[in-house]
Amino acid sequence: MIxxxxxxxxxxxxxxxxxxxxxxxxxxxxxxxxxYTGIRAARGRLLPDGSQIDLPGFVTxxxxxxxxxPFGYPGLxxxxxxxxxxxxxxxxxxxxEALDYQAPRAFRxxxxxxx
Numbered sequence: 001m002i003x004x005x006x007x008x009x010x011x012x013x014x015x016x017x018x019x020x021x022x023x024x025x026x027x028x029x030x031x032x033x034x035x036y037t038g039i040r041a042a043r044g045r046l047l048p049d050g051s052q053i054d055l056p057g058f059v060t061x062x063x064x065x066x067x068x069x070p071f072g073y074p075g076l077x078x079x080x081x082x083x084x085x086x087x088x089x090x091x092x093x094x095x096x097e098a099l100d101y102q103a104p105r106a107f108r109x110x111x112x113x114x115x
Contacts, residue, residue, distance in 0.1 A: 004052070005040070005041040005052055005054075006041065006044075006095075007040075007041050007042065007043065007044050007093060007094075007095055007097055008040055008041070008042075008092075008093045008094050008095050008097075009040055009041070010037050010038040010039065010040040010057070011038040011039050011040065012036070012038035012039075012057075013035075013036065013037050013038060014034075014035070014036040015033070015034075015035045015036075016033065016034050016035075017031065017032070017033040018031065018032055018033075019031045026068075026070070027067055027068035027069070027070060028065065028066070028067050028068075029065065029066045029067075030063075030064070030065050031063070031064045031065070031066070032061070032062065032063050032064070033061070033062040034059065034060070034061050034062075035059070035060050035062075036057065036058075036059050037057055037058055037059075037090070038057040039054050039055065039056060039057050040054065040055055040093065041053065041054055041055075041093075042054065042055045042091070042093045042097065042099065043097055044097065055090070055091050055092075055093060056090070058088050058089075058090035058102065059086070059088060060083075060084045060085075060086070060088050060102070061084070061085045061086055062081065062082065062083050062084065062085065063081070063082045063085055064079065064080060064081035064082065065079070065080050065081075066078070066079050073113060074114070075113055075114030075115070076111065076112070076113050077111070077112050077113075077114075078109070078110075078111055079108075079109070079110040079111075079112065080107075080108070080109050080110075081107070081108050081109075081110075082105070082106075082107050083103070083105065083106045083107075083108070084102070084103060084104060084105045084106065085105065086105075087104055087105040088102060089101065089102060089104070090102040
């Protein structure tokens with residue numbers, strides 16, 4: 001580390017998740033999550049003015065639901081999820097100073113079974 005901030009480590013990172021299970025629909029649960037990743041250094045080397053190159057912070061929101069199916073094979077659960085709902089674009093960086101981008105909005109549907 002040459003600069004004052006380690007590469008790829010955000011100044012602040014906040015993650016919150018919640019699950020809500022309505023009583024009027026047995027087997028259903030709704031969930032949501034918000035993640036904030038703060039400013040982080042993109043490069044260890046200092047600029048001529050003595051500062052580091054910083055990447056801006058960003059927020060992502062995830063939403064989902066689970067429904068335990070009351071029919072068919074016991075223990076079947078259907079899961080639907082929307083990741084990065086706001087389609088936030090941001091660069092991410094690792095300790096080798098390689099840049100990548102935050103995954104765009106994505107949807108998935110999964111059927112799982114207990115055994």
